[in-house]
Amino acid sequence: MPYQLLDAADGRVLGTVTDDQFQEIADALEEESLDDRDYYLNVDTIDMLEEQGVDGDLVALLRRGLGDRDEMDILWQEI
Numbered sequence: 001m002p003y004q005l006l007d008a009a010d011g012r013v014l015g016t017v018t019d020d021q022f023q024e025i026a027d028a029l030e031e032e033s034l035d036d037r038d039y040y041l042n043v044d045t046i047d048m049l050e051e052q053g054v055d056g057d058l059v060a061l062l063r064r065g066l067g068d069r070d071e072m073d074i075l076w077q078e079i
Contacts, residue, residue: 001078007065008038008073014065016079021058025076028052042071 003022005014017025028049029039041062050059066072 003076004079005061005065006075006077008075011075014074015061017058017061021055022076024049024054024058028054037077038073038075040071040073041066 002016002018004016006012007014025039029041029045043066046059046062046066049062050056062074065074
């Protein structure tokens with residue numbers, strides 16, 4: 001099942017990711033609870049994901065979503 005990633009600030013769709021790509025995010029980033037449906041990202045976090053060998057297309061999607069900001073929250077939903 002694919003997942004859609006959204007910018008929590010404005011609801012803008014960042015893109016769609018595969019199950020495997022989403023699992024890479026879920027494995028690497030902290031969830032605050034079982035019902036948590038968002039992740040905090042900053043440049044260092046994306047760099048860490050890249051260093052861990054996370055899918056290059058996923059890293060590029062996250063960098064585009066972050067743009068020139070220092071940080072952001074992304075929401076995810078199953079589609």
